[in-house]
Amino acid sequence: MDISVVIPLFNEDESLPELTAWIARVMSDNNFSYEILFVDDGSTDTSWQVIEELKKTYPAVKAIKFRRNYGKSAALNVAFEASQGDVIITMDADLQDSPDEIPELYRRLKEERFDIISGWKKKRYDPITKTIPTKLFNAATRKMSGIQLNDFNCGLKAYRSDVVKTIEVYGEMHRYIPVIAKWAGFKNIGEQVVEHRARKYGVTKFGFSRFINGFLDLLSIFFVGKFGKRPMHFFGSLGVLSFMVGTIMALWIIGEKLYHISMNLPIKREVTDQPGFYIALVAIIVGSQLFLTGFVAELVTRNAPERNDYLIEKEIL
Structure with missing residues (x-):
């Protein structure tokens, strides 16, 4: 036809x-x-x-x-x-x-x-x-x-x-x-x-x-x-980026406190009193969740049949 x-x-x-x-x-x-x-x-x-x-x-x-x-x-x-x-x-x-x-x-x-x-x-x-x-x-x-x-x-x-x-x-x-x-x-x-x-x-x-x-x-x-066909490339990339940003922020804040202690300098604020610490914590958690989402998405190739x-x-x- x-x-x-x-x-x-x-x-x-x-x-x-x-x-x-x-x-x-x-x-x-x-x-x-x-x-x-x-x-x-x-x-x-x-x-x-x-x-x-x-x-x-x-x-x-x-x-x-x-x-x-x-x-x-x-x-x-x-x-x-x-x-x-x-x-x-x-x-x-x-x-x-x-x-x-x-x-x-x-x-x-x-x-x-x-x-x-x-x-x-x-x-x-x-x-x-x-x-x-x-x-x-x-x-x-x-x-x-x-x-x-x-x-x-x-x-x-x-x-x-x-x-x-x-x-x-x-x-x-x-x-x-x-x-x-x-x-x-x-x-x-x-x-x-x-x-x-x-x-x-x-x-x-x-x-x-x-x-x-x-x-x-x-x-x-x-x-x-x-x-x-490769959802991990999307969710995993975002997850790694978010996790790294959060980790770097957290290490910076903790390192700054350790530096003050080692140099006997006065500590202005505790780590947990800094907003950046909570931003870093959220970024780490979100990054982990996105990374895990990528793993799950790799197992799902299609929606409901x-x-x-x-x-x-x-x-x-």
């Missing part, structure tokens, strides 16, 4: 018929073999009923329905596991991404041998409350990851199959898939300017909490990518 079009959705029943017909037309015009894989992320409208009806007209339609809303990352992770195409195209269900971009994404991925091609919505129709934070996130992600993409969060992306079968997506990490892929060894990452269309139906599901979650996930990706277990209510596969 040439292409799997992966579409996570939440309460998008109005746009699904038009989107499906559009994708089918593009695929037919380019003679692609394909599947359309919808993931209903716990919709409370009639999205699943619409998908069931679409299946009768379009045999390429497949779908997975969550019992509750888990988020876009969960939907993508499950869809990546179920996808069968050589190239996986992800896009949003709200008609803001154009299926007309698919042939060029497919061509470039095949001919130019990219691992990932990320869409860049150079001209956006989102409100300023969304575009400004997005620009800040993109700048921070470029700085921390070294990947020179203008739009990490664009939903329209193309992947080689082995990329999505290798990586794991959870939390709010869907916006950082290129970063996850890079840490997994897929470094040939390209970008393509794509059309961004104004929302035709419904309202955005974007919330302020995504800013906080996204920032925390960025820190998590950076830490896991850099120190995931059920992290990506989701309750699926129905499937059309």
Whole structure:
């Protein structure tokens, strides 16, 4: 199969018929073999009923329905596991991404041998409350990851199959898939300017909490990518540094007292009366704890194995 079009959705029943017909037309015009894989992320409208009806007209339609809303990352992770195409195209269900971009994404991925091609919505129709934070996130992600993409969060992306079968997506990490892929060894990452269309139906599901979650996930990706296989290098280095600073401070204070005693000089303050002594003591204790944390972290290579277990209510596969 040439292409799997992966579409996570939440309460998008109005746009699904038009989107499906559009994708089918593009695929037919380019003679692609394909599947359309919808993931209903716990919709409370009639999205699943619409998908069931679409299946009768379009045999390429497949779908997975969550019992509750888990988020876009969960939907993508499950869809990546179920996808069968050589190239996986992800896009949003709200008609803001154009299926007309698919042939060029497919061509470039095949001919130019990219691992990932990320869409860049150079001209956006989102409100300023969304575009400004997005620009800040993109700048921070470029700085921390070294990947020179203008739009990490664009939903329209193309992947080689082995990329999505290798990586794991959870939390709010869907916006950082290129970063996850890079840490997994897929470094040939390209970008393509794509059309961004104004929302035709419904309202955005974007919330302020995504800013906080996204920032925390960025820190998590950076830490896991850099120190995931060698946590002792992180915790141990901090622990040794803190322990050494505390020890040097304590030895200095004690040595100063011994010097006064040996030279019969008056002692102005006892060791325990000096704030520096307690700072040194805390630094030694914290350093020891960080060092021990490094040992424990070396034994833990992954989080709980059920992290990506989701309750699926129905499937059309």
